[in-house]
Amino acid sequence: MNDLHGLRALVTGGASGIGLATATLLAERGAQVAVLDLDPSTAPKPLLGFTADVSDDASVRAAVAAAVEALGGLDILVNNAGIGAAGTVEDNPDEQWHRVLDVNVLGIVRTTRAALPHLRRSAHAAIVNTCSIAATAGLPQRALYSASKGAVLSLTLAMAADHVREGIRVNCVNPGTVDTPWVGRLLDAAPDPAAERAALQARQPHGRLVSADEIAAAVAYLAGPAAGSTTGTSLAVDGGMAGLRLRPA
Ligand code: NAD
Numbered sequence: 001m002n003d004l005h006g007l008r009a010l011v012t013g014g015a016s017g018i019g020l021a022t023a024t025l026l027a028e029r030g031a032q033v034a035v036l037d038l039d040p041s042t043a044p045k046p047l048l049g050f051t052a053d054v055s056d057d058a059s060v061r062a063a064v065a066a067a068v069e070a071l072g073g074l075d076i077l078v079n080n081a082g083i084g085a086a087g088t089v090e091d092n093p094d095e096q097w098h099r100v101l102d103v104n105v106l107g108i109v110r111t112t113r114a115a116l117p118h119l120r121r122s123a124h125a126a127i128v129n130t131c132s133i134a135a136t137a138g139l140p141q142r143a144l145y146s147a148s149k150g151a152v153l154s155l156t157l158a159m160a161a162d163h164v165r166e167g168i169r170v171n172c173v174n175p176g177t178v179d180t181p182w183v184g185r186l187l188d189a190a191p192d193p194a195a196e197r198a199a200l201q202a203r204q205p206h207g208r209l210v211s212a213d214e215i216a217a218a219v220a221y222l223a224g225p226a227a228g229s230t231t232g233t234s235l236a237v238d239g240g241m242a243g244l245r246l247r248p249a
Contacts, residue, residue, distance in 0.1 A: 001224065001225050001226035002029055002220065002221070002224060002226060003029060003030055003224075003225075004026055004029040004030045004031035004076075004220070004224055005029075005030030006030070007030070007031045007032075007075040007076055007124060007224075008031065008032045008033075008034075008068075008071035008072065008073050008074050008075050008076070009023070009026045009031045009032070009034070009071075009074075009075065009076035009077075009078065009223065010033075010034045010035075010036060010064065010067050010068075010071070010074060010076070010077050010078070010111075010115065011023040011026070011033065011034070011035050011036070011078040011080055012035075012036045012037070012052075012054055012078065012079055012080050012081040012107070012111055013036075013037055013054075013080040013081030013082060013130075014033075014034075014035025014036065014037055014040070014043055014047065014078070014080065015035055015037035015038075015039060015040045015041070015043045015049070016037075016042065016180065016181050016182075017178070017180030017181050017182055017212055018080055018130060018178060018180055018215045018216065018219075019035065019037070019078070019081065020035075020042070020043060020212070021211075021212035021213050021215065022078055022080065022212075022215070022216040022219045022220065023043065023047050023078075024047070024216070025213070025216040025217065025219075025220050026076065026078075026216075026219075026223065027046055027047060029220060029224070031075075031076065032046075032048075032071050032072075033046070033047050033048070034047070034048040034049070034050055034067035034070060034071055035048070035049055035050065036050045036051075036052045036054075036060075036063045036064070036111070037049070037050075037051070037052070037081070038051070038052075039051070048070050048071070050063040050067045051063065052064075054081045054103055054106075054107030054108075054110060054111055055099075055102045055103050055106065055107060055110075057110050060107075060110045060111055060114055061110075061114050064111065064114035064115055064118075065114070068115075068118045073118060073121060073122065074115055074119055074122065075119070075122040075123075075124050075125055075126070076124075076125075076126050076127075076128070076224075077111065077112065077115045077119065077126075077127045077128075078127075078128050078129075078130070078219055078223065079107070079108040079111055079127065079128070079129045079130065080129075080130040080219075081103065081107055082103060082104045082107070082130060083099075083100055083103050083104065084100075084145050084182065084186075085100045085142075085144040085145045085148075086141050086142065086145070087141060087142075087144065088141060088143050089144075091143075092143065092144045096144065100144050100145065100148050101144075101147075101148055101151070104145075104148035104149065104151075104152060105148055105152060105155065108129055108155060109155070112127060112159065116163075119168050120166055120168070123167070124225060124228075125166075125167060125168040125169065126168070126169045126170075126171075126222065126223045126224070126227070127159065127163075127168065127169070127170045127171075128170075128171055128172065128173065128219045128222045128223050129152055129155070129156050129170070129171075129173075130152075130172065130173055130175065130215075130219075131149050131152045131153050131156065131172040131173065131174045131175075131234060132145070132146075132152075132174055133174050133175070133176050133236060133238045133241050133242040134146040134149045134150075135150045135152065135153040135174060135234075136150070136153070136174070136242055137241065137242050153172060153174075153234060156170055156172040156232070157232050160231045160232035161232065164231055164232075169222075169227065169228075169230065169231035170231055170232065171222040171227070171230060171231060171232070171233050171234070171235065172233075172234045172235070173215055173218045173219055173222065173236075173237055174234050174235065174236045174237065174238065174242065175210060175215050175237055175238060176210050176236070176237065176238025176239050176241040176242070177200060177203075177204060177209050177238075177241070178209060178210045178211070178212055178214075178215055179209040179210070179211055179212065180212050183200075183209070187200070204239045204241065205239050205240035205241055205244055206239035206240060207239075208239070210237055210238060210239060215237050218235050218237045221235075222235060
């Protein structure tokens, strides 16, 4: 049931981190995969790269149309592109709120809008959104990012309700702290990156960062026939961070 041969997938933000791991795994399982990214050049073959900015509707429409043409249709959409922001409500100016919500929330809306006519023609249509434990965990210093991912969670549920009768499933994954270039950049900005990494690992209930491959496996499950009766759910892949109600020692 993990076999994805015959299915065609599009992964936004597919040139790095979670998106790249997901696109790679979907392809390994037999799907034809296109990635949509600001810079898709780092996505290796057989992934098909398409340049687009999810905050620009015209570029999304053009890239989705080109990807669907190259793939010969579309069965799986992974809305993964996203950006971060640190701080409390006092720290982020309005422009930053608009920017992050534009990419993290409206980016999903734009890509989904462009993809839906094609997904309706699929017999195995699925959408997986990359959310975050920030949607529900009440993380400090992440007001804007958390609000954006809270919106992604609500949007996932609403989209699942709107399209269930059309045979289009919609789910999301809620990653914890994942070892991607994004987190690497944050660690590199610390005075002592190695010590910061050790401290970050120690804060995880299971004692290590989540791997991008672990998120990819969850996305591939939700996107494929094994999850054929699963829609409107969020799957936490976070070492227990959100569900166990543990606090750092
Ligand atoms: P990453 O920075 O390694 O990769 C993100 C990719 O998205 C990049 O290739 C980037 O070019 C692309 N991208 C960014 N803005 C874009 C835009 N406007 N249009 C098109 N592409 C764009 O990040 P990652 O850690 O792999 O994160 C991917 C997703 O996972 C994000 O939605 C993020 O919020 C979510 N997430 C990450 C973590 C984590 O700990 N890394 C945790 C929870 C959720």
